[in-house]
Amino acid sequence: MAKMQANQMRAGMVIEFEGQRYTIIRQNIMIPGKGNAIIQVDMRNIKTGAKKDQRWRTADTVERLMTEDKEFTFSYAEGDMIVLMDPENYEQTQVPKEILGDRLPFLVENMTVGVRLIEGEPVAMTLPEQVTLEVVEADPVVKGQTATSSYKPAMLSNGVKTMVPPFITVGEKIVVKTEDGSYYERAKS
Numbered sequence: 001m002a003k004m005q006a007n008q009m010r011a012g013m014v015i016e017f018e019g020q021r022y023t024i025i026r027q028n029i030m031i032p033g034k035g036n037a038i039i040q041v042d043m044r045n046i047k048t049g050a051k052k053d054q055r056w057r058t059a060d061t062v063e064r065l066m067t068e069d070k071e072f073t074f075s076y077a078e079g080d081m082i083v084l085m086d087p088e089n090y091e092q093t094q095v096p097k098e099i100l101g102d103r104l105p106f107l108v109e110n111m112t113v114g115v116r117l118i119e120g121e122p123v124a125m126t127l128p129e130q131v132t133l134e135v136v137e138a139d140p141v142v143k144g145q146t147a148t149s150s151y152k153p154a155m156l157s158n159g160v161k162t163m164v165p166p167f168i169t170v171g172e173k174i175v176v177k178t179e180d181g182s183y184y185e186r187a188k189s
Helices: 101-106
Strands: 002-005 014-017 020-030 038-045 051-057 061-064 068-078 081-085 092-096 112-118 121-126 130-138 152-156 161-164 173-177 183-186
Touching (some): 020 121, 068 092, 092 121, 161 183
Antiparallel strands (some): 002 061, 014 020, 020 038, 038 051, 068 081, 068 112, 081 092, 112 121, 130 152, 130 173, 152 161, 173 183
């Protein structure tokens, strides 16, 4: 563990606070009209998954835990666990599904994922920024609608609904952002 100033915290870092380990989700520096700047931090308890908002003064110190980032290949899901394979030695590691939260539907077979480890224990997981999925349900194209910048709802092969441009049809593959499931572009063949 290493001490650092609160204003050095960034998303993805792991800290120890009140005897618990937390992953930083987002941080925001707020400068009030009077007084010193304050760091507003949204963080998630690694063990329980509970979110917590915490404020620190910029001069406060926190305990940063040293982490190791390692790449794994997603093999399959079993119950409430995700089974990952280490591409170097082919060993399998199990990670709880809740570690991904809302991004779980974007996990695709054989996808390379980043896993953050503390003392060999997985505490956070990152997906690639974008994933290619097939549109399985979408409203038909209405003539003249392509001239406007309106979007229409579509169902993707992973069960997620998203908004797509009017020219996208059923069966097409599109690229979506794993962060929020939003349309990025048509997949290039």
